[in-house]
Amino acid sequence: MPREKEPYDIGRLRSKSYPQGECVLTFWRDGSRRRFRLGTSDEAEARRRAPAIYAEAVRPTGTTIEELWEAYRLDKAGRPVVEIMGHEWKAMRARFGAMPAESVTIADCRGYIEERRALGRKDGTIVTELGRLRMVLRWAEKHRLIERAPAIERPTLPKRQIDKHLTAAQVRQLAEACKMPHLALFVHLAYGTAGRAGAILGLTWDRVHFDRNKIDLEDPAITIAHKGRAVVPMTKTLRLRLWEQHNAARSDYVIEWAGQRVGSVKKGLATAAKAAGLPHVHPHMLRHSAAVRQAEMGVPMEEIASYLGHSNPTITRRIYARFSPEALSKGAAALELDDETPISLATRRQA
Structure with missing residues (x-):
């Protein structure tokens, strides 16, 4: 789904102070054209300033x-x-x-x-x-x-049922059931990076580092406080699929459709899950499934926390420690009553 178009345009106004043209924000309201100076000739900086200025201009x-x-919505434009x-x-x-x-x-x-x-x-x-x-x-x-x-x-x-997750085999089934290439790539990225759906859909090619084998899910355009995102290694599975998609890319976004950024994959995932005979799947389930898989494989909680972008590993431990093969194992060993069973049996046989 294409990203919603901004309700304003960025133009230029030439002046002595800005020989190259000062960027200005223009839009129509109540039948008249409004124009506001953005105080810069740099288009990227102008687009960064525009949402806040527009929101103030149309303040209710x-x-x-x-x-x-x-x-x-105007305040959060973009x-x-x-x-x-x-x-x-x-x-x-x-x-x-x-x-x-x-x-x-x-x-x-x-x-x-x-x-x-x-x-x-x-x-x-x-x-x-x-x-x-x-x-x-x-x-x-x-x-x-x-x-x-x-x-x-x-x-x-x-109470949230955190047991609802996909196995690695089910993730493969889901990806194979996706009819659209961009949807299958989303499945692989969401599982292979344990990233949030917003981070995956907003991922641009300049943050996919094939030379360093890393994927940077942190969006530099987001300057306000937000949920943590991580820089994660690129798995072999992801590297192959990303390289193929990169060669055919028509936009800056990794997940694209007809050269446009995709806004949501909820319906697509639900359709693919049904076709694969899986329970209902939503985007966040892939992130959760990735964390569960890591915990089941004995990955330390601190490392899982880093993958998930959690600033506090305590949060990760509270949710995922139960899936670790080491969970409560020392506590169980301390309660064992049959440690000397073999010796006891041998003694009875001798008697």
């Missing part, structure tokens, strides 16, 4: 949920979440769109939950949607667009 004057939702929120809003608009942000109540949330359940939506989906609403409202409070973000009630989900 109202405080309905719909106005704040759109303001948040990030994958913007496209995702566009789909989520289709479900939420009818109930929340015209509602003043600070008037949302627990009863409104419960009503939304029942509406979505009646349509057959799972609680996990509802939790994500209402979680996004809560995120927008907290953002609005932080930016002083509203005085207080109201409480948002969400369904209570059962």
Whole structure:
């Protein structure tokens, strides 16, 4: 799926201060053309500054949920979440769109939950949607667009079942069932790097280092705090497939379709999993499966943490130590009662 186009253009304005032309941000609003100086002639720097300037230029004057939702999307222009929120809003608009942000109540949330359940939506989906609403409202409070973000009630989900993962054989089955080359490559990358879906979909060829046999999942364009990403070794499996794809690349992105960056692979993975006779597969399951496999093979938790981009190995240990063959082995040995069984049996036979 192509990445959503920015709602503005970057042009140039020649002046004495900028002989090569100062970059300017232009867009149409309320039937008139707006233009804002970006204070640089470097196009890359201009594109970095543009989202924040655009968001400020279209800062909402109202405080309905719909106005704040759109303001948040503008503030995060260029990030994958913007496209995702566009789909989520289709479900939420009818109930929340015209509602003043600070008037949302627990009863409104419960009503939304029942509406979505009646349509057959799972609680996990509802939790994500209402979680996004809560995120927008907290953002609005932080930016002083509203005085207080109201409480948002969400369904209570059962304890996460971390046993749901794919074996190495099942990952191969999944990749082979993918009809589209870019989808099969995603499967190999997500499993072979244990990277997050966003990091894989945002990976560019300049961070695939064939000379050093490394893949850098850290996106230098992301300057705000975000979940950790790692620089990982390139497996033989990945190197072969990446090299083949690199020779046929039509864009800067490793995962591409028709020369465009791919925005989501959820539906593609679900279709491939069904064709392969596997349970439902979502992108994060590949990352989780990679970590489980490493733990099962006795890889130290600190190394798994580095692969996953966890800054604190304690988090990794809490989730994955149970899969290690060494897990609780010393504790079990300390409780052994039959250590001298062979000697005892021999003594009885002599008697």
